Amino acid sequence: MAKKKDEKKQHVKVVTKSSLAFFEEYINNPSPTGFESKGQQMWLDYIKPYIDEQYVDNYGTAVGIINPKAKYKVVIEAHADEISWFVNYITSDGLIYVIRNGGSDHQIAPSKRVNIHTDNGVVKAVFGWPAIHTRSGEKEEAPTLKNIFLDCGCTTKDEVEKLGIHVGCVITYEDEFMLLNDRYYVGRALDNRAGGFMIAEVARLLKENKKKLPFGLYIVNAVQEEIGLRGAEMIAHHIKPNLAIVTDVTHDTQTPMISKITQGDLACGKGPVVSYAPAVQNNVNKLLIESAQKADIPFQRQASSRSTGTDTDAFAYSNDGVPSALISLPLRYMHTTVEMIHKEDVDNVIRLIYEVLLNVKDGQDFRYIK
Numbered sequence: 001m002a003k004k005k006d007e008k009k010q011h012v013k014v015v016t017k018s019s020l021a022f023f024e025e026y027i028n029n030p031s032p033t034g035f036e037s038k039g040q041q042m043w044l045d046y047i048k049p050y051i052d053e054q055y056v057d058n059y060g061t062a063v064g065i066i067n068p069k070a071k072y073k074v075v076i077e078a079h080a081d082e083i084s085w086f087v088n089y090i091t092s093d094g095l096i097y098v099i100r101n102g103g104s105d106h107q108i109a110p111s112k113r114v115n116i117h118t119d120n121g122v123v124k125a126v127f128g129w130p131a132i133h134t135r136s137g138e139k140e141e142a143p144t145l146k147n148i149f150l151d152c153g154c155t156t157k158d159e160v161e162k163l164g165i166h167v168g169c170v171i172t173y174e175d176e177f178m179l180l181n182d183r184y185y186v187g188r189a190l191d192n193r194a195g196g197f198m199i200a201e202v203a204r205l206l207k208e209n210k211k212k213l214p215f216g217l218y219i220v221n222a223v224q225e226e227i228g229l230r231g232a233e234m235i236a237h238h239i240k241p242n243l244a245i246v247t248d249v250t251h252d253t254q255t256p257m258i259s260k261i262t263q264g265d266l267a268c269g270k271g272p273v274v275s276y277a278p279a280v281q282n283n284v285n286k287l288l289i290e291s292a293q294k295a296d297i298p299f300q301r302q303a304s305s306r307s308t309g310t311d312t313d314a315f316a317y318s319n320d321g322v323p324s325a326l327i328s329l330p331l332r333y334m335h336t337t338v339e340m341i342h343k344e345d346v347d348n349v350i351r352l353i354y355e356v357l358l359n360v361k362d363g364q365d366f367r368y369i370k
Contacts, residue, residue, distance in 0.1 A: 073218055243364070275326040
């Protein structure tokens, strides 16, 4: 009898009903770059039962530690901050112009509802845009940083300021978490609070499965990635790890207007993505791939020219050089309010990080030449 073709492997679910409830709450809470503290406290509260100690640095990077006295230190890391806007200029007739805080996309702004965060609480506003009837049909003006503006219902600058709004107030979109077709998690800031959620789930699995690690594990939720990997840069110098496994998002390239020739061929639902880049240490990457194969976890591959653009770079080039690797989560529509990730990919990223940790040996030397 002919051997059947390999059937699709049975998916192993990791995210529970209670952990999903935390994920939704965590995504819905705004954590703009530089203003992550409330979300960081939520994350620490969730992870507390699974760790021995915690540490928070001066800029808000949060760290959960297992086996804090161990000499050999392993980091698993994600970043907590999301893109946002700053109030930059208030006109005499009460309109507000903005500048970016991170890589906010001006093209998606028109007609979006936002929250302006003030000392008096949240003030609602909208990104206005001229009606289609009033625009020139021949060559329409596209949204740019110079012409998008906020309307908070005021008609004078004084009215705006009485609401507590001033230059420097941070602005976030109000869009929240949802489940699409029982297959995708959708929301703003999945880049990269999905990562913070996944590393917290790794800590939960270690605790629930009674796994004892022979090294110190530092579960790092870094701030200020979106403006240059700054949180990771600071905490890497504090921890001085021997190994770093970073998780972030990468582009699903299956939707229109994305070139696979330049962006690669990556898809939501086909598993975590391992990266090839100068900052990715080859022996660590080999450990990732072998761990995935051993545990029957599907994975994809991505090449990055020069840098990964993630906190991997900050850890790799810190101290005397930290062996580092990147596990990415495929995501559609990055830096919009409808970022999409596949449920099974979330489970599999968690599983892969977990399996890698179980395969790391105390004092493991990743150097190429010994």
